[in-house]
Amino acid sequence: MPERRRVLVTGGASGIGLAVARRLADDGDRVVVADVDGAALHRLEQTLPGCVTVVADLARAEDVHRLAAEVGAVDVLVNNAGLQRVHPIERFPEEEWNTMLAVMLTAPFLLTKAVLPGMYDRGWGRVVNIASVHGLVASPYKACYVAAKHAIVGLTKVVALEAGARCADVTAHAICPSYVRTPLVEAQIADQARAHGLAEDDVLTDVLLASNSVKRLIEPEEVAEAVAFVCRPGAWSMSGSVLTLDAGWLAH
Ligand SMILES: NC(=O)c1ccc[n+]([C@@H]2O[C@H](COP(=O)([O-])OP(=O)(O)OC[C@H]3O[C@@H](n4cnc5c(N)ncnc54)[C@H](O)[C@@H]3O)[C@@H](O)[C@H]2O)c1
Structure with missing residues (x-):
């Protein structure tokens, strides 16, 4: 594992991503936070010394490519940016569907594609996808969110299979919280x-x-703790794992 890891957290200006950025910075990592909310990123820079921020709208592929080029080598990629829209399917706006999939599925794919070769070269890496309990079960009126989160769990497993065959310490994990x-x-x-x-x-x-x-x-810091855990050196055997933090939801 690199001595000081370079971490990219998407959607890190708020909520879970913010807690993850703080937690990994506390561990001594060099953290880059990307978010569409420039004002919140500015506030973050004041409170998290050393944190580098990049304004990027992850719904736009050109912003995702620019972000990947600007950040360069990444040891830990945390695909966290997300949004929720609630409508019955027959009234679900196509534009919202496309935006949600772009942010929660296509952007993680493009960023993973960009950072994996470097992880293979350096022999160490973590791809951590903040999925959801909705990556494993459905709720009505959340068609796109549930579809995107199921898909990111699937993508996590493919990354784990491909990375595992290349390098034992390049791993992928899906974190599936219920309400945070x-x-x-x-x-x-x-x-x-x-x-x-x-x-x-x-x-x-x-x-x-x-x-x-x-x-x-669940508190955001509790999710951040799970992210920090899968980023530890000994966690390589958890590759492809789907870590549920669901307060007993799926125990029914
Ligand atoms: N809060 C929960 O209960 C919960 C539960 C399970 C999973 N999650 C997942 O955790 C992740 C973070 O959610 P949160 O609850 O912290 O939400 P949040 O709204 O507090 O934070 C989401 C962040 O993503 C950013 N973002 C949204 N659209 C973006 C875009 N187009 N480009 C760049 N950044 C964008 C926002 O600006 C914000 O900073 C999401 O993927 C969400 O689906 C949340």
Whole structure:
């Protein structure tokens, strides 16, 4: 493993990505954060000394290629950027479908394609995809999110197979959390409260956490801990693993 790893975290200006960037910087890694939100990246630079930021809209392939070229060699790639849109299929806007797939599937593919050759050359690398429990089970009205997350779990497995055949210490992992306390979920609480005519506290227990056996949101730092774990040297044997942090959702 390189002494000071170079890490790229996408969507690292907020939520889980931000916690991952902080956690890996604490481990001594050199962290690059890419995000579409330039103002949030500016704030991050003030609070995480040494962190390099790149403004990129990962829905645009040209931005993804520019990002890959600008960052160069990467030892740990964390594909985290994501967004949620909720509609019944018959009213799901095609444009939103395309944007979501571009950010949550095509961008991770293009970035993985760009960084893998360098990982093979250096004999060490980690591709960590922040999937979701929705990479393993479905919920209504989340057609694109569920499709994209199932697909990223599949992509993770292919990377693990191809990388494993080339180099034992180049690995791929899918992290599958259920609901995490981030702006992405906080927005859903307000939306669902309006849609169901419920108080926001009731949305949490009766809607979002209905399938969890443990009725609490996961903290972003707890997901970051799992990412740090699969990035440790001894984690090579977990390649291709799908790590569920689902508060008991799939135990039913
Ligand atoms: N919060 C949850 O409950 C939860 C659960 C499981 C998986 N996830 C996944 O974790 C990841 C992070 O989600 P979060 O909850 O931290 O959300 P968040 O909204 O807090 O952060 C997402 C980040 O992605 C960035 N982003 C969105 N579109 C982008 C684009 N086109 N180009 C570049 N950056 C873009 C946003 O600006 C933001 O900084 C997502 O992939 C999400 O699907 C979240």
